[in-house]
Amino acid sequence: MLIYGITELSNLPPDTISELESDIAQCTKCDLSKTRNFTVPGDGHHNSNLMLIGEAPGSNEDKTGKPFAGRAGSLLDELLVGSGIERSEVYITNMLKCRPPSNRDPQLSEISVCERYLDLQISLVNPSVIVTLGRFSFAKFFPHLKLSQSRGTVRDWKGIKILPVYHPAAALYNPSLKPKLIQDFQKINTLLYKKSNTDLSDIQTKPNTQLNLFE
Ligand code: URA
16 A cells, blocks of 8 residues: 555555565564665566575665675576476565675564564565565465475475475585486476365476466
C-alpha cells in the first residue's frame, strides 16, 4: 500500500511485489541500511512458480540493486540454462535485502527483521517450488536439518516444495561441489511438472522444451 510506505499510518501489507520492493528501498530496520548503496529486494517474474532464495547481497549486488549479479550469479545462470530455465522466468531473492559489510555472514537479528519481507514475497509470488541456495535460506524452512545431508531432497513446507541445494558461491571455492549442484538443479524440471507429491504417474517432464513457469 502506498500509504504504508509513505506515511506509516497503517500496517497493511503491500498488495504487489512492486509495492513491497518500494517499501524495502526505504527500510531502516537494521544497521545494514547505514552501509548499503542499494537495497536488493529481488528480481524476476512476479508470478513465477519457481522462487530461488540466496543468502545476502554482495558487492556487485549492492552496486546494481540486482541479486546474483556477480560470479555466483553467472554460475547460477549456467545452472538454470542447463535445466531449461531462463532467469527472467524465475523470481530470485535473498534472506537479507542489504549487503552485510565485508560480505560477512548474516546475523540472526538481521535475518529476523528482514524475514517479514521474504514472507511477503513468498505469499505474493506464491510459487509451487522454492530452491534454497545455501544453508541460511534452507535454515528458514528446516532449521534443524543439515544442508550437507539434505541437499537434493525435496520436502513440503506449507504446501510448497522446498529443494535445498548448495550455494553457487560454494562451488566457486570448491569445484567438487559443482556436479552436485548440476545434479540437484536437474530435479527442478520434474518438480514443476509434478502435479502432486504422491502421484508419480502424473509427472510430465518436458526435457527438451522451454518450461512455462507461469500460471
Ligand atoms: N549474490 C546474491 O544476491 N546472493 C547471494 O547469496 C550471493 C551472491
